[in-house]
Amino acid sequence: MGQMHIAKNDIVEVIAGNDRGKRGKVLKVMPKQSRVVVEGINFIHRHTRARGQGEQGGIIEKEAPINVSNVMLVCTKCNKGVRIRTKILADRSKTRVCTQCGEMVERRS
Numbered sequence: 146m147g148q149m150h151i152a153k154n155d156i157v158e159v160i161a162g163n164d165r166g167k168r169g170k171v172l173k174v175m176p177k178q179s180r181v182v183v184e185g186i187n188f189i190h191r192h193t194r195a196r197g198q199g200e201q202g203g204i205i206e207k208e209a210p211i212n213v214s215n216v217m218l219v220c221t222k223c224n225k226g227v228r229i230r231t232k233i234l235a236d237r238s239k240t241r242v243c244t245q246c247g248e249m250v251e252r253r254s
């Protein structure tokens with residue numbers, strides 16, 4: 146496995162699993178586990194019990210991490226999930242380039 150091309154706030158498309166074809170914003174990256182948390186993707190339902198006074202038990206819906214290999218970065222020009230390569234600029238900073246159209250895919254903040 147190489148370096149993760151996916152960064153926080155990226156828009157990604159899910160390419161495998163139940164949420165295949167859906168898009169969402171990356172909320173969290175976990176490089177060591179090669180996992181990402183994507184807004185609205187891979188919801189898990191967790192039942193919680195009331196633990197104290199004034200607290201209610203119920204169901205929490207929460208996004209669970211998914212493997213980064215199950216998502217692709219969305220290129221706004223191609224309007225789809227694409228493969229990315231890293232390009233090193235003249236000032237030695239790294240940028241991500243869509244392998245389909247050659248456009249830079251900017252990081253979002």
Ligand SMILES: [Zn+2]
Pocket residue numbers: 220221222223224227243244245246247248
């Ligand atoms: Zn592209």
